[in-house]
Amino acid sequence: xxxxxxxxxxxxxxxxxxxxxxxxxxxxxxxxxxxxxxxxxxxxxxxxxxxxxxxxxxxxxxxxxxxxxxxxxxxxxxxxxxxxxxxxxxxxxxxxxxxxxxxxxxxxxxxxxxxxxxxxxxxxx
Amino acid sequence: xxxxxxxxxxxxxxxxxxxxxxxxxxxxxxxxxxxxxxxxxxxxxxxxxxxxxxxxxxxxxxxxxxxxxxxxxxxxxxxxxxxxxxxxxxxxxxxxxxxxxxxxxxxxxxxxxxxxxxxxxxxxxxxxxxxxxxxxxxxxxxxxxxxxxxxxxxxxxxxxxxxxxxxxxxxxxxxxxxxxxxxxxxxxxxxxxxxxxxxxxxxxxxxxxxxxxxxxxxxxxxxxxxxxxxxxxxxxxxxxxxxxxxxxxxxxxxxxxxxxxxxxxxxxxxxxx
Numbered sequence: 001x002x003x004x005x006x007x008x009x010x011x012x013x014x015x016x017x018x019x020x021x022x023x024x025x026x027x028x029x030x031x032x033x034x035x036x037x038x039x040x041x042x043x044x045x046x047x048x049x050x051x052x053x054x055x056x057x058x059x060x061x062x063x064x065x066x067x068x069x070x071x072x073x074x075x076x077x078x079x080x081x082x083x084x085x086x087x088x089x090x091x092x093x094x095x096x097x098x099x100x101x102x103x104x105x106x107x108x109x110x111x112x113x114x115x116x117x118x119x120x121x122x123x124x125x
Numbered sequence: 126x127x128x129x130x131x132x133x134x135x136x137x138x139x140x141x142x143x144x145x146x147x148x149x150x151x152x153x154x155x156x157x158x159x160x161x162x163x164x165x166x167x168x169x170x171x172x173x174x175x176x177x178x179x180x181x182x183x184x185x186x187x188x189x190x191x192x193x194x195x196x197x198x199x200x201x202x203x204x205x206x207x208x209x210x211x212x213x214x215x216x217x218x219x220x221x222x223x224x225x226x227x228x229x230x231x232x233x234x235x236x237x238x239x240x241x242x243x244x245x246x247x248x249x250x251x252x253x254x255x256x257x258x259x260x261x262x263x264x265x266x267x268x269x270x271x272x273x274x275x276x277x278x279x280x281x282x283x284x285x286x287x288x289x290x291x292x293x294x295x296x297x298x299x300x301x302x303x304x305x306x307x308x309x310x311x312x313x314x315x316x317x318x319x320x321x322x323x324x325x326x327x328x329x330x331x332x333x334x335x336x337x338x339x340x341x342x343x344x345x346x347x348x349x350x351x352x353x354x355x356x357x358x359x360x361x362x363x364x365x366x367x368x369x370x371x372x373x374x375x376x377x378x379x380x381x382x383x384x385x386x387x388x389x390x391x392x393x394x395x396x397x398x
Contacts, residue, residue, distance in 0.1 A: 010382050062357075086187050087180075105180040109187060 032112050037080040039115030041072045041092040041099070044122055048076025052094035052121065056080050057101070059087035076118070084110050090119060097121040159366035181367035185354070188364065191371070193343060194350035198329060199375075201265045201346060205328035208270030209320050216271065217279025217316075218305045238273050243333070250337060260340040269328045275320045278390055282316035283309050318383040319390030326376045347372045 006012060041052045052072045057064040067085070072078045072092075086106045092099040099119040106113060126134075158165050160177040185191055220231060242249075249268055258264030286309060294304045310317065332348040339345050345353070354368050380387065 014378070014382055086183055105178075105183070107180075107183060 029108050029111075033108060033110040034112050035081060035083040035110035036112040037083045037088070037090075037104075037115075038113070039078055039090065040076045040118035041078060041094070042076060042118045042120055043094075043097070044120065046120075048072075048074075049092075049094050049121060050074040050076060052076070052078075052092050054078045054080075054090060054092045054119065056083060057089040057091070058083070058085035064089050086111070090115070092119040092121055094121055097123050155366050155369055158363055159370045160363075162363050165366075181363045182371060184364045185368045185371060189350055189354055189357070190342065191350065191368075194345055194347045195371075197262070197265075197344060198347040200262050201331075201335075202325050202328040204262060204266035205269040206321055206324045208266060209272065209275055209324035210317065212271040213275045213279050213320055214305060214310060214317075216276045218283055218301070218309060220276070220280045221283045222301075234273050234276065242268065246333070246337065249334075253338060259338050260344050262344075264338050265335055265344070265346065266328060268334055269324060269331065272324065272327070275323055278319050278323075279313065279316050282313040282390065286312050315386045315388075315390035317390075318386030322380055322383050322387045325379050329376045 037056065039054075041049045041054060043049050050072055054070050054072065055066055056068040056070075058067040067088075068080055068082065070078050070080055078092075086109045088104050088106070089101045090104065091101045099121050102115075102117075102119065104113060104115070154165070157171075157174050159181055160179065161171075161174045162181075163171065163175060220227065253259055253264045253267055256264070256267075258267060290308060290312075291304060294308050299307065330348060331346070332352070335344075335346045335349055336352075339349065351368055351372055354365065358365050
Protein backbone atom coordinates (compact mmCIF):
# COMPACT_ATOMS: atom_id res chain seq x y z
CA UNK A 1 0.00 0.00 0.00
CA UNK A 2 2.84 2.35 0.94
CA UNK A 3 4.74 1.41 -2.21
CA UNK A 4 1.67 2.09 -4.33
CA UNK A 5 1.42 5.55 -2.81
CA UNK A 6 5.11 6.20 -3.44
CA UNK A 7 4.92 4.95 -7.04
CA UNK A 8 1.87 7.06 -7.82
CA UNK A 9 3.41 10.27 -6.49
CA UNK A 10 4.38 12.98 -8.95
CA UNK A 11 8.00 12.73 -7.75
CA UNK A 12 8.12 9.25 -9.30
CA UNK A 13 5.72 9.66 -12.23
CA UNK A 14 7.24 12.85 -13.70
CA UNK A 15 10.89 11.63 -13.71
CA UNK A 16 9.73 8.25 -15.04
CA UNK A 17 7.80 9.85 -17.91
CA UNK A 18 10.85 12.00 -18.72
CA UNK A 19 13.18 8.98 -18.58
CA UNK A 20 10.88 6.89 -20.82
CA UNK A 21 10.59 9.77 -23.31
CA UNK A 22 14.39 10.16 -23.41
CA UNK A 23 14.91 6.43 -23.95
CA UNK A 24 12.22 6.30 -26.68
CA UNK A 25 13.70 9.35 -28.41
CA UNK A 26 17.21 7.86 -28.32
CA UNK A 27 15.93 4.58 -29.76
CA UNK A 28 14.23 6.52 -32.57
CA UNK A 29 17.41 8.54 -33.20
CA UNK A 30 19.61 5.44 -33.33
CA UNK A 31 17.28 3.91 -35.92
CA UNK A 32 17.21 7.01 -38.15
CA UNK A 33 20.68 8.55 -37.99
CA UNK A 34 22.40 7.08 -41.03
CA UNK A 35 23.10 10.49 -42.57
CA UNK A 36 20.96 9.73 -45.62
CA UNK A 37 19.78 12.75 -47.59
CA UNK A 38 17.77 12.12 -50.76
CA UNK A 39 15.98 14.27 -53.30
CA UNK A 40 15.43 15.09 -56.93
CA UNK A 41 16.52 17.82 -59.32
CA UNK A 42 14.20 19.13 -62.01
CA UNK A 43 14.52 21.82 -64.66
CA UNK A 44 12.31 24.87 -65.06
CA UNK A 45 9.81 22.81 -67.07
CA UNK A 46 9.62 20.17 -64.31
CA UNK A 47 11.61 17.46 -66.13
CA UNK A 48 14.21 15.43 -64.19
CA UNK A 49 17.80 16.52 -64.78
CA UNK A 50 20.45 13.80 -65.00
CA UNK A 51 24.13 14.57 -64.30
CA UNK A 52 23.43 17.76 -62.34
CA UNK A 53 25.77 18.58 -59.46
CA UNK A 54 24.23 18.85 -56.00
CA UNK A 55 26.23 20.58 -53.27
CA UNK A 56 25.71 19.96 -49.57
CA UNK A 57 26.55 22.84 -47.23
CA UNK A 58 26.71 22.23 -43.49
CA UNK A 59 26.25 24.75 -40.73
CA UNK A 60 29.56 25.70 -39.13
CA UNK A 61 28.41 27.72 -36.09
CA UNK A 62 27.69 30.97 -37.95
CA UNK A 63 28.35 30.17 -41.62
CA UNK A 64 27.58 27.43 -44.11
CA UNK A 65 30.57 25.55 -45.54
CA UNK A 66 30.60 23.08 -48.40
CA UNK A 67 30.81 19.52 -47.11
CA UNK A 68 30.11 17.27 -50.10
CA UNK A 69 29.08 17.05 -53.75
CA UNK A 70 27.23 14.44 -55.69
CA UNK A 71 25.59 14.00 -59.11
CA UNK A 72 22.05 13.11 -60.05
CA UNK A 73 21.25 9.91 -61.92
CA UNK A 74 19.22 9.71 -65.13
CA UNK A 75 15.96 10.09 -63.17
CA UNK A 76 17.26 13.28 -61.53
CA UNK A 77 17.65 11.63 -58.14
CA UNK A 78 20.55 12.30 -55.81
CA UNK A 79 21.65 10.93 -52.48
CA UNK A 80 24.16 11.82 -49.75
CA UNK A 81 25.14 9.00 -47.42
CA UNK A 82 27.30 10.72 -44.87
CA UNK A 83 25.61 13.91 -43.68
CA UNK A 84 26.55 14.42 -40.05
CA UNK A 85 24.93 17.80 -39.49
CA UNK A 86 21.52 18.89 -38.21
CA UNK A 87 21.38 22.08 -40.27
CA UNK A 88 22.29 21.85 -43.96
CA UNK A 89 21.70 23.61 -47.23
CA UNK A 90 21.40 22.06 -50.68
CA UNK A 91 21.96 23.62 -54.07
CA UNK A 92 21.89 22.08 -57.55
CA UNK A 93 23.94 23.24 -60.55
CA UNK A 94 23.86 22.14 -64.16
CA UNK A 95 25.76 24.14 -66.72
CA UNK A 96 24.63 27.71 -66.28
CA UNK A 97 21.48 26.79 -64.37
CA UNK A 98 21.37 26.76 -60.59
CA UNK A 99 18.70 26.17 -58.02
CA UNK A 100 18.13 28.38 -54.99
CA UNK A 101 19.85 27.14 -51.83
CA UNK A 102 17.32 25.48 -49.64
CA UNK A 103 17.84 25.10 -45.90
CA UNK A 104 16.99 21.81 -44.26
CA UNK A 105 16.65 21.76 -40.49
CA UNK A 106 16.78 18.28 -39.01
CA UNK A 107 15.68 17.14 -35.55
CA UNK A 108 19.03 15.51 -34.86
CA UNK A 109 22.47 15.07 -36.41
CA UNK A 110 22.64 12.73 -39.41
CA UNK A 111 18.85 12.31 -39.51
CA UNK A 112 17.68 10.44 -42.62
CA UNK A 113 15.65 12.81 -44.74
CA UNK A 114 13.92 12.79 -48.10
CA UNK A 115 13.22 16.16 -49.70
CA UNK A 116 9.51 16.67 -50.27
CA UNK A 117 10.08 19.32 -52.93
CA UNK A 118 12.66 18.77 -55.72
CA UNK A 119 15.47 21.27 -56.34
CA UNK A 120 14.31 23.31 -59.32
CA UNK A 121 17.02 24.61 -61.68
CA UNK A 122 16.59 28.06 -63.11
CA UNK A 123 18.77 29.60 -65.83
CA UNK A 124 21.25 32.11 -64.46
CA UNK A 125 20.02 35.67 -64.91
CA UNK B 126 -21.42 35.32 1.07
CA UNK B 127 -22.85 38.80 0.85
CA UNK B 128 -22.90 40.93 -2.29
CA UNK B 129 -20.10 43.11 -0.86
CA UNK B 130 -17.93 40.06 -0.10
CA UNK B 131 -18.45 38.77 -3.63
CA UNK B 132 -17.49 42.13 -5.09
CA UNK B 133 -14.35 42.22 -2.94
CA UNK B 134 -13.48 38.70 -4.05
CA UNK B 135 -13.79 39.71 -7.72
CA UNK B 136 -11.70 42.79 -7.11
CA UNK B 137 -9.02 40.81 -5.33
CA UNK B 138 -8.86 38.21 -8.07
CA UNK B 139 -8.76 40.87 -10.79
CA UNK B 140 -5.79 42.55 -9.13
CA UNK B 141 -4.06 39.18 -8.69
CA UNK B 142 -4.65 38.34 -12.36
CA UNK B 143 -3.13 41.64 -13.48
CA UNK B 144 -0.10 41.06 -11.25
CA UNK B 145 0.23 37.50 -12.59
CA UNK B 146 0.17 38.75 -16.19
CA UNK B 147 2.82 41.37 -15.40
CA UNK B 148 5.02 38.75 -13.69
CA UNK B 149 4.58 36.12 -16.40
CA UNK B 150 4.90 38.42 -19.43
CA UNK B 151 8.74 38.32 -19.57
CA UNK B 152 8.70 34.52 -19.34
CA UNK B 153 6.13 34.36 -22.12
CA UNK B 154 8.22 36.71 -24.27
CA UNK B 155 11.35 34.57 -23.79
CA UNK B 156 9.40 31.41 -24.60
CA UNK B 157 7.84 33.04 -27.68
CA UNK B 158 11.24 34.28 -28.88
CA UNK B 159 12.67 30.79 -28.43
CA UNK B 160 10.10 29.08 -30.63
CA UNK B 161 10.04 31.67 -33.39
CA UNK B 162 12.87 33.21 -35.35
CA UNK B 163 11.75 36.76 -34.67
CA UNK B 164 14.06 39.38 -33.23
CA UNK B 165 12.86 40.61 -29.84
CA UNK B 166 13.30 44.21 -31.03
CA UNK B 167 10.98 43.71 -34.03
CA UNK B 168 8.40 46.46 -34.32
CA UNK B 169 5.47 46.12 -34.19
CA UNK B 170 5.89 43.06 -31.95
CA UNK B 171 3.72 40.00 -32.48
CA UNK B 172 1.70 39.02 -29.45
CA UNK B 173 1.33 35.40 -30.59
CA UNK B 174 4.13 33.18 -31.99
CA UNK B 175 4.41 33.34 -35.78
CA UNK B 176 5.32 29.98 -37.41
CA UNK B 177 6.49 28.37 -34.15
CA UNK B 178 9.06 25.57 -34.30
CA UNK B 179 11.47 23.80 -31.98
CA UNK B 180 14.55 23.86 -34.22
CA UNK B 181 16.24 26.55 -32.12
CA UNK B 182 16.43 24.02 -29.29
CA UNK B 183 18.11 21.55 -31.65
CA UNK B 184 20.64 24.26 -32.63
CA UNK B 185 21.48 24.89 -28.97
CA UNK B 186 21.91 21.19 -28.33
CA UNK B 187 24.53 20.86 -31.08
CA UNK B 188 26.19 24.29 -31.36
CA UNK B 189 27.78 24.05 -27.91
CA UNK B 190 28.42 20.99 -25.69
CA UNK B 191 24.99 21.38 -24.09
CA UNK B 192 24.64 17.73 -22.96
CA UNK B 193 27.96 18.04 -21.08
CA UNK B 194 26.90 21.27 -19.35
CA UNK B 195 23.54 19.70 -18.50
CA UNK B 196 25.17 16.60 -17.03
CA UNK B 197 27.57 18.73 -14.96
CA UNK B 198 24.71 20.88 -13.65
CA UNK B 199 22.64 17.82 -12.75
CA UNK B 200 25.53 16.10 -10.92
CA UNK B 201 26.49 19.26 -8.99
CA UNK B 202 22.86 19.99 -8.08
CA UNK B 203 22.28 16.41 -6.89
CA UNK B 204 25.40 16.57 -4.70
CA UNK B 205 24.23 19.93 -3.31
CA UNK B 206 20.72 18.60 -2.62
CA UNK B 207 22.06 15.46 -0.90
CA UNK B 208 24.52 17.49 1.17
CA UNK B 209 21.81 19.95 2.17
CA UNK B 210 19.40 17.23 3.25
CA UNK B 211 21.94 15.39 5.39
CA UNK B 212 23.92 18.29 6.90
CA UNK B 213 21.03 20.72 7.36
CA UNK B 214 18.78 18.10 8.94
CA UNK B 215 21.51 17.15 11.44
CA UNK B 216 22.34 20.81 12.16
CA UNK B 217 18.66 21.79 12.42
CA UNK B 218 17.98 18.92 14.85
CA UNK B 219 21.02 19.81 16.95
CA UNK B 220 19.71 23.36 17.30
CA UNK B 221 16.44 22.07 18.75
CA UNK B 222 18.32 20.23 21.54
CA UNK B 223 19.40 21.97 24.75
CA UNK B 224 23.16 22.53 25.05
CA UNK B 225 25.46 25.18 26.48
CA UNK B 226 25.96 28.06 24.08
CA UNK B 227 23.01 27.10 21.88
CA UNK B 228 21.73 30.64 21.78
CA UNK B 229 25.19 31.95 20.81
CA UNK B 230 25.42 29.40 17.99
CA UNK B 231 22.03 30.48 16.67
CA UNK B 232 23.00 34.16 16.85
CA UNK B 233 26.32 33.40 15.15
CA UNK B 234 24.62 31.46 12.35
CA UNK B 235 22.01 34.16 11.83
CA UNK B 236 24.65 36.89 11.75
CA UNK B 237 26.62 34.87 9.18
CA UNK B 238 23.67 35.19 6.79
CA UNK B 239 24.50 38.91 6.59
CA UNK B 240 27.89 38.18 5.00
CA UNK B 241 27.62 37.99 1.22
CA UNK B 242 29.24 35.04 -0.53
CA UNK B 243 31.41 37.41 -2.57
CA UNK B 244 33.13 38.48 0.65
CA UNK B 245 34.13 34.93 1.56
CA UNK B 246 34.91 33.69 -1.92
CA UNK B 247 38.72 33.95 -1.56
CA UNK B 248 38.87 31.87 1.66
CA UNK B 249 36.37 29.45 0.08
CA UNK B 250 38.62 29.15 -2.96
CA UNK B 251 41.75 28.59 -0.84
CA UNK B 252 40.02 25.93 1.28
CA UNK B 253 38.77 24.18 -1.86
CA UNK B 254 42.27 24.33 -3.35
CA UNK B 255 43.82 22.91 -0.14
CA UNK B 256 41.33 20.05 -0.26
CA UNK B 257 42.34 19.39 -3.86
CA UNK B 258 38.80 19.88 -5.07
CA UNK B 259 39.31 22.56 -7.72
CA UNK B 260 37.75 21.60 -11.05
CA UNK B 261 35.77 18.74 -9.49
CA UNK B 262 32.06 18.08 -8.94
CA UNK B 263 32.44 18.03 -5.15
CA UNK B 264 34.36 21.30 -5.30
CA UNK B 265 31.60 22.87 -7.40
CA UNK B 266 28.97 21.82 -4.86
CA UNK B 267 31.06 22.53 -1.75
CA UNK B 268 29.82 26.05 -0.78
CA UNK B 269 26.20 24.93 -1.19
CA UNK B 270 26.49 21.66 0.71
CA UNK B 271 24.93 23.37 3.72
CA UNK B 272 23.10 26.69 3.83
CA UNK B 273 22.08 28.56 6.95
CA UNK B 274 18.60 29.47 5.69
CA UNK B 275 17.83 25.80 5.06
CA UNK B 276 19.19 24.82 8.51
CA UNK B 277 16.61 27.18 10.04
CA UNK B 278 13.87 25.79 7.80
CA UNK B 279 14.60 22.37 9.34
CA UNK B 280 14.89 23.86 12.83
CA UNK B 281 11.50 25.58 12.53
CA UNK B 282 9.93 22.37 11.31
CA UNK B 283 11.52 20.25 14.07
CA UNK B 284 10.46 22.80 16.70
CA UNK B 285 6.86 22.28 15.60
CA UNK B 286 7.04 18.53 16.39
CA UNK B 287 5.47 17.89 19.85
CA UNK B 288 8.11 17.26 22.53
CA UNK B 289 6.01 14.41 23.90
CA UNK B 290 6.58 12.49 20.67
CA UNK B 291 10.35 12.85 20.98
CA UNK B 292 10.25 11.93 24.67
CA UNK B 293 8.20 8.83 23.82
CA UNK B 294 10.78 7.86 21.18
CA UNK B 295 13.58 8.29 23.74
CA UNK B 296 11.73 6.13 26.28
CA UNK B 297 11.39 3.50 23.54
CA UNK B 298 15.19 3.49 23.32
CA UNK B 299 15.79 5.38 20.08
CA UNK B 300 19.08 7.23 19.77
CA UNK B 301 19.25 10.82 18.52
CA UNK B 302 20.08 9.83 14.93
CA UNK B 303 17.18 7.39 14.76
CA UNK B 304 14.82 9.95 16.29
CA UNK B 305 15.89 12.29 13.49
CA UNK B 306 15.42 9.65 10.80
CA UNK B 307 12.32 7.88 12.11
CA UNK B 308 10.39 10.67 13.85
CA UNK B 309 11.53 14.12 12.78
CA UNK B 310 12.09 13.73 9.05
CA UNK B 311 8.86 11.83 8.27
CA UNK B 312 6.95 14.61 10.06
CA UNK B 313 8.89 17.33 8.23
CA UNK B 314 8.32 16.54 4.54
CA UNK B 315 7.54 20.22 3.75
CA UNK B 316 10.94 21.20 5.18
CA UNK B 317 12.59 18.44 3.13
CA UNK B 318 10.82 19.72 -0.02
CA UNK B 319 11.88 23.29 0.77
CA UNK B 320 15.48 22.16 1.20
CA UNK B 321 15.39 20.20 -2.06
CA UNK B 322 13.88 23.09 -4.05
CA UNK B 323 16.08 25.83 -2.61
CA UNK B 324 19.35 23.91 -2.77
CA UNK B 325 18.57 22.67 -6.30
CA UNK B 326 17.71 26.13 -7.62
CA UNK B 327 20.64 27.84 -5.87
CA UNK B 328 23.06 25.26 -7.15
CA UNK B 329 21.48 25.20 -10.64
CA UNK B 330 21.72 28.99 -11.03
CA UNK B 331 25.15 29.38 -9.43
CA UNK B 332 27.44 31.31 -11.75
CA UNK B 333 30.27 32.95 -9.81
CA UNK B 334 31.62 29.90 -7.97
CA UNK B 335 31.79 27.57 -11.02
CA UNK B 336 33.37 30.43 -12.99
CA UNK B 337 36.16 30.65 -10.43
CA UNK B 338 36.94 27.01 -9.73
CA UNK B 339 36.46 25.29 -13.08
CA UNK B 340 39.56 24.94 -15.19
CA UNK B 341 38.27 23.03 -18.20
CA UNK B 342 35.23 23.34 -20.43
CA UNK B 343 34.32 19.74 -19.53
CA UNK B 344 33.54 20.81 -15.95
CA UNK B 345 31.49 23.90 -16.75
CA UNK B 346 27.84 24.11 -15.78
CA UNK B 347 24.85 25.54 -17.64
CA UNK B 348 25.10 29.17 -16.42
CA UNK B 349 28.71 29.24 -17.66
CA UNK B 350 27.57 27.65 -20.91
CA UNK B 351 24.98 30.39 -21.25
CA UNK B 352 27.66 33.06 -20.83
CA UNK B 353 29.85 31.29 -23.39
CA UNK B 354 26.91 30.99 -25.79
CA UNK B 355 26.18 34.69 -25.36
CA UNK B 356 29.77 35.51 -26.32
CA UNK B 357 29.37 33.50 -29.54
CA UNK B 358 25.89 34.54 -30.63
CA UNK B 359 24.08 37.83 -31.01
CA UNK B 360 21.98 38.62 -27.98
CA UNK B 361 18.81 38.82 -30.03
CA UNK B 362 18.85 35.40 -31.65
CA UNK B 363 16.13 32.89 -30.98
CA UNK B 364 18.74 30.24 -30.15
CA UNK B 365 19.85 32.27 -27.13
CA UNK B 366 16.30 32.32 -25.78
CA UNK B 367 15.97 28.63 -26.49
CA UNK B 368 19.08 28.14 -24.35
CA UNK B 369 17.54 30.25 -21.59
CA UNK B 370 14.37 28.14 -21.66
CA UNK B 371 16.44 24.93 -21.53
CA UNK B 372 18.36 26.25 -18.51
CA UNK B 373 15.17 27.37 -16.76
CA UNK B 374 13.07 24.28 -17.40
CA UNK B 375 14.59 21.81 -14.87
CA UNK B 376 14.45 24.34 -12.01
CA UNK B 377 10.85 25.20 -12.85
CA UNK B 378 9.95 21.52 -13.03
CA UNK B 379 11.46 20.79 -9.61
CA UNK B 380 9.69 23.82 -8.13
CA UNK B 381 6.31 22.96 -9.68
CA UNK B 382 6.53 19.36 -8.45
CA UNK B 383 7.30 20.40 -4.88
CA UNK B 384 5.58 23.79 -4.70
CA UNK B 385 2.78 22.93 -2.26
CA UNK B 386 5.18 21.24 0.19
CA UNK B 387 7.68 24.07 -0.43
CA UNK B 388 5.15 26.70 0.64
CA UNK B 389 4.22 24.70 3.73
CA UNK B 390 7.91 24.27 4.54
CA UNK B 391 8.52 28.00 4.45
CA UNK B 392 5.60 28.78 6.72
CA UNK B 393 6.04 25.91 9.21
CA UNK B 394 6.58 27.34 12.64
CA UNK B 395 5.64 30.83 11.47
CA UNK B 396 2.46 30.81 13.53
CA UNK B 397 3.85 28.77 16.40
CA UNK B 398 3.06 30.61 19.52
